[in-house]
Amino acid sequence: MTSLVRSVSESTVRRLSLYLRTLERLQAEGAETVASGDLADRAGTTAAQVRKDLSSFGSFGTRGLGYRVGPLHARIREILGLTRPWRVVLVGAGRIGSALFAYPHFRERGFRIEAILDSDPAKIGGVWEGVTIQSAAHLEQVLARAEAEILILAVPAGAAQELAERAAAAGVRGILNFAPVRLRLPDEVEVNNVNLAVELEALSHALVLAEVQG
């Protein structure tokens, strides 16, 4: 069987996600086709970049016309692994956890938060939209019962490594980590780090640079 999903670079993958959202807007606008230049403008890149990205998985644009919005959308969903739902467990029922749980774009894309865990007794037993917050002590059982594939880690830095290790041992395949620490885990566990301080600090660096350079 030939793979439907070829290896593409990390930066291409991130742009594909942007294209996907753009294509959804185009669909809502009733567009049938889109040219690379138009897609690039809307997604914030260049026409050549769009074409390179799309050609990397043997694309099917039409010369003179552009790409058909529907089929391209379907193909990118496939590449990104969004054609089936993902079972997700959220660890950390603080503010970030709450924001992620309610983030509409996650559910739209098929990321199903099956369970919520926290270690704060004041939070355990609480209910969010029908989902009861359980004790993080039961991480392994919860992951097993949910057959969770993805863990969203939204806990303080000090708690992240231990929880991540336990989740990895329990068979979780990917972790989206919001704790500002580098997780040390077996290679087969995919980790994607989101560090909000990095984002703000990159901005502040850009601002001082702009000051100095006029």
Added chain:
Amino acid sequence: MTSLVRSVSESTVRRLSLYLRTLERLQAEGAETVASGDLADRAGTTAAQVRKDLSSFGSFGTRGLGYRVGPLHARIREILGLTRPWRVVLVGAGRIGSALFAYPHFRERGFRIEAILDSDPAKIGGVWEGVTIQSAAHLEQVLARAEAEILILAVPAGAAQELAERAAAAGVRGILNFAPVRLRLPDEVEVNNVNLAVELEALSHALVLAEVQG
């Protein structure tokens, strides 16, 4: 006057932010010096990368010994523009806004949220830790009174462009944008986008790839 801040690549800047946090942990552990290899392990990169990153702004490691933790920390703070406070206004008092407002790492690094805005009448007038949520209709006045330099945009996609334009016109210099849209703004406004759907989709892509490749 020679600039204290040289141009370094975007990826270097992001790693510097990681090194900064690592150095803070080392300081807390009482370490006086750190070798590039150790810093690399803790920050999740390589020794050569660390040395290249640090040498790009004329660093002052000691051969045979490593880098002195305190001075290196101070130098990176300088590079990242963290030696002075930043005046920040938060737009969007939803769940993401709430998480960001309470995120301790922002305040620790001198990002001061001076005002909170929202357009939902149910939220306006609410108070978060002494800060009253004001109407987004008054964006310009609030930005002027706060002399805000940075805007954190945590609003729905549909509202982001208009608010960003108004903030740019009112003189904001940088925007940390959580809305999943590409903002079109004058070049002098720095924009850093955080797109949570992209992060999760990059993870799901990695997982399907791992499945296919064994």
Added chain:
DNA sequence: GATTGTGAATTATTTCACAGCT
């Protein structure tokens, strides 16, 4: 006439490897 697909050229980033300090 418009727009893709893609090799080639360019630019950026990472890794190597080792001379040079302490």
Added chain:
DNA sequence: AGCTGTGAAATAATTCACAATC
């Protein structure tokens, strides 16, 4: 002996430019 600083080499990502196609 240990570790930095850095040119050189290798690799990766982006941009160019144009023939191929509709």
